[in-house]
Amino acid sequence: MQLNEMKAHELLPLLKKKEISSTEITESVFKQIDQRKRVNAYISIMKDRAFQQAKIIDKKYSQGEIKKEYIAGIPMAVKDNICIKDFPTTCGSKILNGFRPPYNGTVIEKITRHLGIIVGKTNMDEFAMGSSTETSFFGPTLNPHNLEYIPGGSSGGSAAAVADNQTILAIGSDTGGSIRQPAALCGVVGMKPTYGLVSRYGLVAFASSLDQIGTFSRDVKDSALLLNVIAGYDPNDSTSIKSETIDYTKGLEENIKNLKIGVPREYFIEGIDKRIKARVQKVISDLEKEGAVVEPVNLPHTKYAVADYYIIAPSEASSNLARYDGVKYGYRSGSSGSDKDLLSMYFNTRREGFGEEVKRRILIGTFSLSSGYYDAYYLKAMKVRTCIKNDFEKAFKKCDCLITPTSPTPAFKLGEKTEDPLKMYLSDIFTISANLAGIPGISIPCGKTDEGLPIGLQILASHFQEKKMLKLAYQAEQLLKKEM
Amino acid sequence: MEFEPVIGLEVHVQLNTETKIFCTCSTRFGSTPNTNVCPVCLGLPGVLPVLNQNVLKKAIQASLALNCHIASYSKFDRKHYYYPDLPKNYQISQYDLPIGYKGFLDIRNNDKTKRINITRVHMEEDAGKLIHSEKSSASFSYVDYNRTGVPLIEIVSEPDISSPAEAHRYLEVLKNRMRYIEVSDCNMEEGSLRCDANISIRPTGSKELGVKTEIKNMNSFKAVEKALEYEIKRQIEMLESKQKIKQETRLWDADKEVTTSMRSKEEAHDYRYFPEPDLVPIIVGPEWVKELKASLPQMPDEKFKQYIKKMGIPDENAYRLTAEKELALFFEKCAELYDNYKSLSNWIISEIVQYLNKHQKTIHDLKKLDPKSFVSLVKMVDKGEITSRVAKDVSTEVIEKGTDPEKIVKEKNLKQVSDVSAIDKMVDDVMAEEPDAVEKFKAGKEGVIGYLVGKVMQKSKGKANPKVVTELFRAKLK
Numbered sequence: 001m002q003l004n005e006m007k008a009h010e011l012l013p014l015l016k017k018k019e020i021s022s023t024e025i026t027e028s029v030f031k032q033i034d035q036r037k038r039v040n041a042y043i044s045i046m047k048d049r050a051f052q053q054a055k056i057i058d059k060k061y062s063q064g065e066i067k068k069e070y071i072a073g074i075p076m077a078v079k080d081n082i083c084i085k086d087f088p089t090t091c092g093s094k095i096l097n098g099f100r101p102p103y104n105g106t107v108i109e110k111i112t113r114h115l116g117i118i119v120g121k122t123n124m125d126e127f128a129m130g131s132s133t134e135t136s137f138f139g140p141t142l143n144p145h146n147l148e149y150i151p152g153g154s155s156g157g158s159a160a161a162v163a164d165n166q167t168i169l170a171i172g173s174d175t176g177g178s179i180r181q182p183a184a185l186c187g188v189v190g191m192k193p194t195y196g197l198v199s200r201y202g203l204v205a206f207a208s209s210l211d212q213i214g215t216f217s218r219d220v221k222d223s224a225l226l227l228n229v230i231a232g233y234d235p236n237d238s239t240s241i242k243s244e245t246i247d248y249t250k251g252l253e254e255n256i257k258n259l260k261i262g263v264p265r266e267y268f269i270e271g272i273d274k275r276i277k278a279r280v281q282k283v284i285s286d287l288e289k290e291g292a293v294v295e296p297v298n299l300p301h302t303k304y305a306v307a308d309y310y311i312i313a314p315s316e317a318s319s320n321l322a323r324y325d326g327v328k329y330g331y332r333s334g335s336s337g338s339d340k341d342l343l344s345m346y347f348n349t350r351r352e353g354f355g356e357e358v359k360r361r362i363l364i365g366t367f368s369l370s371s372g373y374y375d376a377y378y379l380k381a382m383k384v385r386t387c388i389k390n391d392f393e394k395a396f397k398k399c400d401c402l403i404t405p406t407s408p409t410p411a412f413k414l415g416e417k418t419e420d421p422l423k424m425y426l427s428d429i430f431t432i433s434a435n436l437a438g439i440p441g442i443s444i445p446c447g448k449t450d451e452g453l454p455i456g457l458q459i460l461a462s463h464f465q466e467k468k469m470l471k472l473a474y475q476a477e478q479l480l481k482k483e484m
Numbered sequence: 485m486e487f488e489p490v491i492g493l494e495v496h497v498q499l500n501t502e503t504k505i506f507c508t509c510s511t512r513f514g515s516t517p518n519t520n521v522c523p524v525c526l527g528l529p530g531v532l533p534v535l536n537q538n539v540l541k542k543a544i545q546a547s548l549a550l551n552c553h554i555a556s557y558s559k560f561d562r563k564h565y566y567y568p569d570l571p572k573n574y575q576i577s578q579y580d581l582p583i584g585y586k587g588f589l590d591i592r593n594n595d596k597t598k599r600i601n602i603t604r605v606h607m608e609e610d611a612g613k614l615i616h617s618e619k620s621s622a623s624f625s626y627v628d629y630n631r632t633g634v635p636l637i638e639i640v641s642e643p644d645i646s647s648p649a650e651a652h653r654y655l656e657v658l659k660n661r662m663r664y665i666e667v668s669d670c671n672m673e674e675g676s677l678r679c680d681a682n683i684s685i686r687p688t689g690s691k692e693l694g695v696k697t698e699i700k701n702m703n704s705f706k707a708v709e710k711a712l713e714y715e716i717k718r719q720i721e722m723l724e725s726k727q728k729i730k731q732e733t734r735l736w737d738a739d740k741e742v743t744t745s746m747r748s749k750e751e752a753h754d755y756r757y758f759p760e761p762d763l764v765p766i767i768v769g770p771e772w773v774k775e776l777k778a779s780l781p782q783m784p785d786e787k788f789k790q791y792i793k794k795m796g797i798p799d800e801n802a803y804r805l806t807a808e809k810e811l812a813l814f815f816e817k818c819a820e821l822y823d824n825y826k827s828l829s830n831w832i833i834s835e836i837v838q839y840l841n842k843h844q845k846t847i848h849d850l851k852k853l854d855p856k857s858f859v860s861l862v863k864m865v866d867k868g869e870i871t872s873r874v875a876k877d878v879s880t881e882v883i884e885k886g887t888d889p890e891k892i893v894k895e896k897n898l899k900q901v902s903d904v905s906a907i908d909k910m911v912d913d914v915m916a917e918e919p920d921a922v923e924k925f926k927a928g929k930e931g932v933i934g935y936l937v938g939k940v941m942q943k944s945k946g947k948a949n950p951k952v953v954t955e956l957f958r959a960k961l962k
């Protein structure tokens with residue numbers, strides 16, 4: 001097995017024993033990146049910086065300076081909507097052309113402090129708006145399992161990079177399923193922590209009340225490891241929560257006897273791919289055999305989640321994206337002198353700089369917030385959001401975790417849904433509710449379709465119950481391993 | 485038909501915190517453009533605001549000083565409009581749940597007290613400043629973001645103001661209070677106080693409101709008064725000539741002394757307010773409010789009442805002393821040392837206030853002014869040790885240097901001379917030198933005695949006791 005195909009928790013003991021070096025891992029990762037350019041997982045790579053860091057970390061390992069290794073010397077990819085000082089941050093958009101943030105996001109600070117090696121910035125749907133990574137200004141990312149298929153989105157680049165061994169770990173962001181859905185479609189583990197557990201400082205906002213940074217990895221343990229690094233209160237993010245420090249890698253092996261698993265009826269409806277339904281149900285019954293208590297639950301407002309999301313997220317987006325106007329940074333129209341005044345500069349910059357999906361959502365959001373429509377749309381949506389939250393609260397009084405499919409379908413072909421936004425929006429039907437409620441969710445691979453396309457299983461837990469969620473995910477993963 | 489104006493004011497006050505409202509940049513005025521900035525106040529992609537607790541504290545103090553209720557639960561909202569001086573193209577402000585609400589200010593105008601109700605006090609961030617090139621042909625402008633994120637409170641009054649003079653008084657009282665509690669220096673030239681006005685007119689006695697206009701761009705209290713006067717006249721003329729008043733925003737042109745239309749109601753922005761998702765709700769406990777309330781200094785109108793009722797000071801003096809907190813405090817320090825309050829108040833106004841006006845200074849500039857030496861000056865006059873004239877001559881040194889007036893009087897030999905034998909010769913001399921005046925007095929023109937006394941005062945360099953001089957004249961000219 002090549003180094004770049006291994007997991008972080010397998011590599012770390014080898015690094016510590018000095019059997020391998022961080023430079024060697026980094027080399028193997030970049031070799032794969034170079035060979036698999038057509039997957040288009042990365043928007044930019046950070047080769048020089050990565051090797052410089054690897055060299056320093058190798059020295060630290062050899063001098064025994066690394067006491068607790070966490071992710072020291074492990075290559076990782078970062079979605080291109082998280083700011084790294086002096087490196088381009090594009091959000092997959094033309095409008096951020098040339099923008100280099102003068103500061104590091106908090107997760108970048110944390111990764112750097114724990115000596116993780118950032119190898120590059122991954123491709124994404126423009127401003128994280130999409131479910132297929134096809135709306136990126138830099139072209140679509142391809143699904144490594146079959147290059148004719150999309151990898152999911154919006155963090156498709158991060159998911160594909162992990163699936164394709166172009167990195168060991170990756171960071172993504174999840175606003176309505178943007179980590180979990182591509183993880184499912186690419187056959188990797190993707191976790192969205194509780195809203196407020198990981199600082200959003202430095203994450204370019206799409207929908208502030210829904211956005212959350214999370215992890216991609218090849219197994220559950222690696223996600224727990226990376227969560228250890230990125231979780232925690234940040235005074236720069238007023239919405240981040242003060243909480244005790246938890247080691248998420250501890251207790252994964254504990255048995256799940258009497259753990260109560262809820263199966264929401266609303267997530268096993270008509271229209272969901274039969275093979276997906278069968279695979280997820282198989283895992284549930286296997287867990288039951290292990291001693292978990294399985295019971296059906298109701299989340300009656302689930303049917304409103306997509307509609308609700310497509311009011312709230314675009315509303316916040318229309319506000320968050322107002323700053324891209326050509327005045328201060330990024331793309332500005334009129335190099336040919338076509339802008340005769342301020343207003344035409346605004347219009348032309350935004351017309352030329354944003355893609356179609358982003359414009360669609362800005363329009364929806366602007367409309368929803370307009371005076372005379374606010375009550376009927378945004379305010380109503382916020383009320384529905386409370387109903388969805390309450391559904392979960394009730395369910396989590398009865399059970400510890402919920403299990404659902406991550407996505408109603410496996411990966412679809414490139415271009416298959418680009419002409420039909422509504423169809424595309426339904427890709428996130430099972431993931432959106434967790435963002436509206438602010439609860440954590442994780443997608444783990446649970447087999448493949450006959451065509452060899454990965455299937456994802458989603459576990460949801462109550463606020464800040466990542467530990468429980470990871471334990472169940474780990475146990476499910478072990479059962480699936482046995483099966484294979 | 486008689487008309488009456490209905491006026492409401494929106495006042496922006498810059499809070500004097502060291503750092504900005506959502507980041508740690510300095511709020512210093514007059515720095516090199518774009519030096520007091522950071523990713524947060526520049527609204528760069530990915531940044532998040534964090535509320536400066538000092539801003540909240542000062543906003544609550546200001547609200548309390550304006551007799552407002554404090555919201556136990558309030559929040560920030562985003563107000564959207566596109567302008568290059570607003571880096572995020574939205575301003576973080578408070579929309580439906582302001583920090584302070586339902587307050588009032590009592591103002592005195594023409595010896596009557598009137599209550600102006602205050603609708604709300606809310607917090608918000610300031611915008612930057614556009615700098616236009618001097619060449620009119622220039623195809624671009626500059627923008628300075630130093631002011632972006634400087635904390636403001638907006639104080640909105642009810643339409644309770646019924647004349648331009650009242651508006652002026654309201655602003656004075658408001659400014660006073662903000663300065664008393666030291667949350668702002670309210671300097672209109674530096675933009676730390678800004679005022680917009682809403683005004684309509686209606687037939688006197690009518691209960692219905694007319695169509696209002698909003699007036700902007702007034703750069704002084706005087707300008708507010710003038711602009712309102714102009715606008716009342718304009719609106720009355722419109723109605724009298726059967727024209728309709730348009731709801732619109734108008735700009736005051738200080739040079740031409742007119743208001744001109746800026747934008748109509750139809751062109752008004754739709755600000756698309758919604759709750760700021762990057763900030764958590766503001767929860768203010770009753771304990772904190774109590775604590776802040778208790779820590780507020782005595783307000784000018786309370787002092788005013790106390791000065792009149794308990795200290796027997798004339799209204800006008802009390803008003804002038806309480807206009808500036810430092811002045812009031814100086815007076816109070818003096819009053820601890822000497823209980824002829826009326827005399828103290830007279831001398832503070834005639835000497836210190838006049839000195840400040842003459843030299844365009846504030847009492848803060850008088851670093852050496854010492855209540856002890858000033859009191860001793862007043863005492864010397866009251867006891868007849870020096871004349872008022874001498875007191876006025878030495879007051880500058882007392883004000884500027886804090887010198888003990890006894891020392892000055894001694895060194896310069898300025899003690900009042902009441903000894904008849906010393907004055908007698910001077911009286912005789914003046915009588916010899918001013919035969920015309922003497923004749924007039926003898927002919928019954930009593931008033932001329934003041935002139936004669938003045939001549940003696942000149943000769944004595946102000947030291948002669950004018951009472952003694954007068955008596956001598958009367959005796960000799962009988």
Ligand SMILES: [Zn+2]
Nearest residue numbers: 507509522525
């Ligand atoms: Zn700043």
